[in-house]
Amino acid sequence: MVARNVAHFIDAALHSVLAQTLRQIEVVVVDDGSTDETAEIVRDHVGKDPRVRLMDGPRMGLSAVRNTSLAAARAPFVAIVDADDLLHPQHLEWLLEHQAATGAQICASNMASFFQSTDGVQAAAFAAAPRWRRARRITANEFVRCGMIGGREVSLGYFKPLLARAFLLENGIRYDEGLRIGEDFDLLFRAMLAGARFEFLPRISYFYRRHAQSTSHRLALDDLAGLIAATRGYSANEAGLAALLRARLANLEGARRQLLALDALRERRILDALRVAGPHREARRLVLSSLRESCIKRLGLWDAAQTGGDAQKRMPLSAADLVPLMRALSPAGALT
Structure with a gap:
């Protein structure tokens, strides 16, 4: 988990991670120079749960921070979660089960984007076209085809996958610290070129929060x-x-x-x-x-x-999909 000035959101994000049904996890949080209360909130979690680790970031861009967390990780699998997002309580359990069944080095579940306001919560599935409603392999060809700027396809580089750490280490695959954007696409594609199998799970278990600070910056x-x-x-x-x-x-x-x-x-x-x-x-x-x-x-x-517009922008979540999201947004801040 990379964190920088996310004091409004990181507590809920950490609660959703620590409430995973998969209990044997470590949570590596890299604080990259926050000037708000982000680090203090993480330290509070460190004091309450030994699974949480807090590290200082290199302040050299997102790719460098990702590399810092990957180098510090000790588990055989690593999963990416942003500090303003939320996880379904079975997110890691489902991904690890799917990895065991397929042998894939990359596994990703479907996502939902949500926006919270005084009027309530609006949420929609990220990948909602018919072909995304079944578990299947994502090929390198499809990955590139869907990654075109200004295209109508779902950009698969946005998925937050479970990665086999040993595969990355054995093939010398790290985040390209020369990239300011597209670093996730680049890492996943280089892994696929090296022989990694990418498997998709249609269950929605990752919730991407849209807010004022998360708006994508203009390309330079x-x-x-x-x-x-x-x-x-x-x-x-x-x-x-x-x-x-x-x-x-x-x-x-x-x-x-x-x-x-x-x-x-x-x-x-x-x-x-x-x-x-x-x-x-x-x-x-x-x-x-x-x-x-x-x-x-x-x-x-x-x-x-x-x-x-296209299907993924207009398919609302079902009531069942919204239950874990609403629990994560409850005043207690925890998924139960």
């Missing part, structure tokens, strides 16, 4: 340069996967040109925007998508557009 040119460099470093012998990696490079280059074109449009440099985006098909698609989104927001139709 340096971010895209890092992703392009990482993608160029991947090696694929299979023709279909190699073609998908070329498509990913085109997608990332299109996103780079999109940023340049949108900046030019903001400065009313219309011809410059056309010169940058015009010759590149992906750039044209992404720019037009951004302009459409901007117009919808200006007209006050964004919520309606989101509701009418």
Whole structure:
């Protein structure tokens, strides 16, 4: 668990982890320079439960902090949970059972995103298309195809998996500390290239909290340069996967040109925007998508557009799925 200035959320997150039906766990929390009460809240848990460990982070970016926690872990499997999210009480039990049944080095369950306000809790399944309603293997080809910027597929790099630590160590796989975004996608894909099997469990057991501080930041040119460099470093012998990696490079280059074109449009440099985006098909698609989104927001139709979008954005959770979430959000802060 990586933590930085999450005092409002980390207590509930830790309660949900410590309430797991799988009792033999360690919780490695890396506090990366918090200036609020985050560390104090974790220390309170350390004093009450010997399974919790608190470490100082390197303050060198998320990838470096992830590597710090992975290096400190002692269990044969490691699971990622963000400090503002929540777990179903059987999250680890289900993932470990699925790993034992499949032998996979990577196992992930379905997720739900939720937003808590004075009006109540709104929650929706993350992956809700029919193919995500059964347990199955995720191939490297599908992983790349679903990871395109501006695509309509569920980005599989967002899943919070259970990882076989020995496999990562034996293959020298660590988080790329040169990446500011996309570090989870990169680590999982390099593991798959090294032979890791990725298995998906359709049960919703991870709850991703949406709040003001969790809003994704705008991509920067340096971010895209890092992703392009990482993608160029991947090696694929299979023709279909190699073609998908070329498509990913085109997608990332299109996103780079999109940023340049949108900046030019903001400065009313219309011809410059056309010169940058015009010759590149992906750039044209992404720019037009951004302009459409901007117009919808200006007209006050964004919520309606989101509701009418792809399946994972509009499938609400069932009452049964909401029970563990509502318990986690109870005043006691614990799942029972």
